[in-house]
Amino acid sequence: MPGTLIPPWFVDNxxxxxxxxxxxxxxxxxxxxxxxxxxxxxxxxxxQWIRKHNVTAYMVFIWLELVSSAIIGGTAWGYMRGDIPPxxxxxxxxxxxxxxxxxxxxxxFIHRLKWAVFIIVLMINIAVACIWIPSRLQISKTYIxxxxxxxxAEKAVLAVIDLCLNVYFVYLVRSSLISYGLTKYVRLYRFxxxxxxxxxxxxxxxxxxxxxxxxxxxEKSLYPPVTISQLT
Numbered sequence: 001m002p003g004t005l006i007p008p009w010f011v012d013n014x015x016x017x018x019x020x021x022x023x024x025x026x027x028x029x030x031x032x033x034x035x036x037x038x039x040x041x042x043x044x045x046x047x048q049w050i051r052k053h054n055v056t057a058y059m060v061f062i063w064l065e066l067v068s069s070a071i072i073g074g075t076a077w078g079y080m081r082g083d084i085p086p087x088x089x090x091x092x093x094x095x096x097x098x099x100x101x102x103x104x105x106x107x108x109f110i111h112r113l114k115w116a117v118f119i120i121v122l123m124i125n126i127a128v129a130c131i132w133i134p135s136r137l138q139i140s141k142t143y144i145x146x147x148x149x150x151x152x153a154e155k156a157v158l159a160v161i162d163l164c165l166n167v168y169f170v171y172l173v174r175s176s177l178i179s180y181g182l183t184k185y186v187r188l189y190r191f192x193x194x195x196x197x198x199x200x201x202x203x204x205x206x207x208x209x210x211x212x213x214x215x216x217x218x219e220k221s222l223y224p225p226v227t228i229s230q231l232t
Contacts, residue, residue: 041059
């Protein structure tokens with residue numbers, strides 16, 4: 001029986017064995033990264049509480065991103081297995097901006113950057129709600145066609161924003177810390193360059209997987225919190 005808001009003509013796009021195997025490999029990688037991210041986030045939360053005995057927006061965003069990614073990934077996995085029938089947050093960018101704010105001198109610019117990114121992501125999410133949901137519910141072929149183009153564009157825009165923010169962060173680390181003789185941050189600088197490469201590779205992989213016959217695998221099954229692993 002179709003679930004809530006599912007039209008009678010809905011066709012379940014079940015993954016093939018090869019598609020399921022591909023998703024399984026990436027899901028396994030994401031679980032490993034999740035464990036690593038949880039350990040780092042727990043460590044930072046503990047030391048933050050010991051130092052100041054308060055909870056910062058930075059730590060709240062970290063845990064919201066971890067929890068939301070885990071829920072989305074788990075739900076998608078259950079859907080692919082058939083355990084969850086068809087039924088009806090981008091904190092990570094704000095996390096990066098908060099890291100930038102720790103070393104940036106122009107606090108007014110950082111405040112404006114936070115709101116600019118928030119508004120852009122809000123508009124993208126509204127557009128996703130208006131296009132992606134009707135497309136996945138197979139309301140009409142028009143929605144499906146529009147979503148085929150919009151979904152790639154949306155993920156490309158988010159990938160570009162993520163890349164720009166991360167590059168700006170490592171630039172500040174190099175120009176504001178390392179250049180003044182604080183060599184202890186060289187390791188942080190190199191590690192973040194490495195993680196930026198991994199994060200960008202995952203973004204490219206997600207967009208590339210949209211060429212698969214089962215687009216659901218690329219749209220909602222790949223939510224490894226890679227960038228969370230860049231926590232300092």
